[in-house]
Amino acid sequence: MSQLTIYHDQHPDNIEFHSEAHTQIAAQLAQVGVRFEQWQAAYEINQTTSHDDILEAYEQDIARLKAQDGYQTVDVISLPKGHPDAPVMRQKFLFEHTHSEDEVRFFVQGQGLFCLHIGERVYQVLCQQGDLISVPAMTPHWFDMGSDPQFTAIRLFNNEQGWVAQSTDNPIAERLTDIEGTITRISFVKEILFTYATDKLPDFVRQHAHTPEVTAQLDAVRAELNAPQASLDQVIQALLSWIAEDKKVTPLKQLQGMIWQHGYQNGDFTGHIYPDAHQFLSAEHAAGTALYVYSSGSVQAQQLLFAHSDYGDMRPLFSGYFDTRIGAKQQPEAYQAIASQLSFAAHEVLFLSDVVAELDAAKTAGMQTLQLWRDGQPRTQAHPFIEDFSQYNAQESR
Known part of the structure; x- marks a missing residue:
């Protein structure tokens, strides 16, 4: 209609x-x-x-x-x-x-x-x-x-x-946002998703080791270890060690995404989204803003979280997703690579995150930045900040 x-x-x-x-x-x-x-x-x-x-x-x-x-x-x-x-x-x-x-x-x-x-x-x-x-x-x-x-x-x-x-050069024509600590609470990722993946990972890898998508990630783990002949048990142990050390290693993130897919589909959990984040994203999408996600979690994991969120399927709100395959989140080159794939110059993109080092990297790449200062995260004077998305309009008028 x-x-x-x-x-x-x-x-x-x-x-x-x-x-x-x-x-x-x-x-x-x-x-x-x-x-x-x-x-x-x-x-x-x-x-x-x-x-x-x-x-x-x-x-x-x-x-x-x-x-x-x-x-x-x-x-x-x-x-x-x-x-x-x-x-x-x-x-x-x-x-x-x-x-x-x-x-x-x-x-x-x-x-x-x-x-x-x-x-x-x-x-x-x-x-x-x-x-x-x-x-x-x-x-x-x-x-x-x-x-x-x-x-x-x-x-x-x-x-x-x-x-x-012909672009009107609207200075905030796009929004690029992080997930963990910005639009979903850190504890959801660490206490729910990571715990679930850690518990399920050994059996999942053994059961699916010969499927093409899992085999590709296991080979990537061996490449990271510089051990092409590493056994399946050695690969599993490396994956569990990376989880314990909170390392943002791409093959680990890909495998976690596959495991989480089973959890979401089985109804074991839903994706937590802050209420103010849901309202903000919905309003910005309604206003025609192009919204993108850049997270250390795989694109698959990002889409799963939004597909099975507390507010239903939020995927239509987003125009695209980026993960660590484009680069590490604390490296300016990653943000430059993202900007090159968008329709705007870096200075026309606003990056929102709770992590200072990521904001520093985005700023170095030429993006505008805004810190979500949630849950006692470290704060810096180098970036504007808000405590939740309900303050966003006030922040823009400063």
Whole structure:
């Protein structure tokens, strides 16, 4: 169902208007110069309908719009479900940007979320099948096709080059956050997850040693030990020693993630999330902020925690995940590598963590930093800090 939500750009959790009625959505958007319509196809459209036939099915509405607004070119774009480049394509328009001409899109199938930043308000428009939206040229906005996109859309324009996205250089266009001690309590990781993995690891490794994914990690352990002929028992002992020493070794993290998957799926535990962190992440996602996670836990472990959190499946809130495969968390090079994979320069990324050494590394790499000072963690004057996410807006105004 199509939706429009309006909120102040500094207070995304305070909704000023919400409607799922097309007439109300169209009326509200018309007040700020945005066209919102519903079109009906002349005949049935399905997954096998050609692009030419799609254009013919909506020929009358296309001709009307071209006559009214002078558009010269029309095309059809499709993104099938499971497309391997979908994450990259999604990222291209998640940042606030403008176009030098109108962005006109009609959803033949699927959906997409437009967030229009007009004055001090954000107009968040969920467009569904049958909806047309026309965003005027130079309107700051961002577009989210979703974590598992699948859509077909008609576009109208005068100059295809006019659709090139020009960043508004919003200084906090993305958020990069740590997990342990920042959005989930340290004791959950240490007392629940680590204890569970330690107890289960020996039997798990022995039972699955010949499966390809486990074999690959065991070989990586042997490489870390510089002992290619190490026995299975020696590998297990090394893994248990690394757990006891709290070492952030990638093959250990990968194996822990596999073990935790069984625990989550069996209902042995759920992923702890601070209430203020859940509210913050939900509000930032609703505001169109691209959220990323960088944690010493494997990407698999991160996704498991969010998939089975106290608040249900939180994975749709995040645009991507990073772990120690990209580099050690206390090394600036890791943050430089992350920035190179995002659509923004390092100084446009805000990194949040409770660990001073990680914040130092991110700052050295050029990122903005903010410390979550929870549970008596060490604090430094080198970074701004908040005690929980409820203080975030106050922190930004300092």
